[in-house]
Structure formats: C-alpha cells, structure tokens
Amino acid sequence: MESEKIKLEDIRRALSDAGDPWEAGVTSLSSLPPSEQKKRLGFTPPADEATIEEAEQRWRSMEMSLKAEAIGIAGVPAAYDLRDVVGKNFVTPIKDQGNCGSCVSFGTVATVESQMRVQLSNPDLEVDLSEAHMFFCHGRDRNANCDTGWTPNQAFDAFKSKGVTNESCYPYQLGLSKRDCSGLCSNWTESAVKITGYTNLTRNIAKIKKWISTTGPVCACLIVYEDFFNYKSGIYKNLTGNYVGGHCVAIVGYNDDPGYWICKNSWGTNWGEQGFFRIAYYQCAIDTWLDNGVNEIENIG
16 A cells, blocks of 8 residues: 655645745655655665664764764865856756666766766766666666665776766666666777776765865765655755655765755756755765765776
C-alpha cells in the first residue's frame, strides 16, 4: 500500500512557524506518489560508512557546532558561486535522472564536467559526459541498478580506472530504468575522460569552502526528507516530514550571508531554482557525510 504523502499545507505551516526560510509549492517531484519520489534518489552508503540513520543522528547532534564553524572561515571568500565567477559560468546545464536511482552518476559527472571547465579556465568548454555510461555500464559492474542506487566513491574509482565517454556515445534516456550497457559506441575509450583521483573532504567545512573557491565543485551526499520534494526557492532547512533516503548532488558555491551551500541537482529545471537549490550549512548531513573533490582530469585539452 502506498504511504500517505505529506501535505503542502503542513509544510507551509511549519515554514510559517520558522519564519519562512524557503518557499514550498507544487513541483515536478511533489506531484509524484512517494514510491516514485524515492526513485529520484539513489545513494547507498558504503558498508564502511555511516548508515543514513546514523548520519541523521550525527548531523542533528552537531548542528550548532557546525553552524558556528561554517561562518567566516579565514583564508576563503565569504561567498563564491561557480555559476558567476567574474561573470563567467563554469557549471554545466541541469539534467534529469528521471525515475531511476542514478543520482550518484549525475552528481559525480556534474562535478567532473565543471572541474574540466575550471581546470582549463574555459567556461565555454563544450563538455557533456555520459551518465548512462557511468551508471548502466560501470555501475552495473558493481551490481548497481535503478532500485538499489550506488556509492560516489565507486563511481569516482570508475572515473579513475576506466573513464567516462561523451553523452553522444551513450545517451541517457528518460523512462528506461533497465539497461545493460548495450548500445555503447565501440570507440568509447577514445573520448573517455579520466580523473587522477579524488579527495575526501568529509566533516571539514573549511576545506570544502576552500576547495570550491580555489579548485572546483564538490560532490556531496545528503539526507532527503519529505518536504524537500516541495522546495521551490530559498534556503532549505528540513522542518517537517520523515527522511526518505540518500541523494547525491554537486555543491557549486556557498555564501556566508546568512550561510548556505549552492547545489546542482538532477531533477530537471522544473524543480527548485531552475534545477538548483540552496541549503543551509550543516543541514541534512550535506557537509558532514561523504563529500569529495576531484583531483586533476586527464584527456582534455
């Protein structure tokens, strides 16, 4: 039996009580039944990392100390946005993972794509890597599928050892939740992009902010609660609803006034702020749980 969905009026009531930090409304995700909403996630914690339940308990217990730590860190700008670095946008366009738990593929690929632009100091670099190749080929090798999801460390390991080809070589198709890597172009290795490695930035907000402002985006995992599907704009804080699962995104900026991360999601442009969202520091374990920055990228330029 389908579980009962949280009501919009309940979310708006909780927002009003909290001073309306963000706007809730009907979105492309909120209109889906809970079982379909959950399919838009897809992060499964590695066996040696905290479970979603453990991460939830940890970030709530660390909330106040993390908030104090996040603001005004010496040596980094108070605000930085990779979409507007002296008028230049280093972030590639928003995509849509559809009804498949492939967010890890989208979060890691988004991180590498923007890192390529930053590394070459070229915001106009035409880059569109294949999330389908990452998920339905490399993920499939590790038994990942649309129902189970995947882990970002395994995806980055695949980026390092095998590489990911262009979107044109293996396009991602909405509505196809079962694919077996057939259809991948035969010469995919010629266009494959590899990374030299990745750096764990977990639970170090200072390092995350420094990385974003000096190196590039950060792939991050967060806990998704029911009210998040109704997010339209503003600085998100979880105010009501149960947790649904884990999700992978790319952090592309931050701002200390009043304190939030800017994130690129993979739910299309009809959700959030044209596909992006802002989330308060320390919220939903986003800066305390499995955050990685990409080292140098090979096979470009």
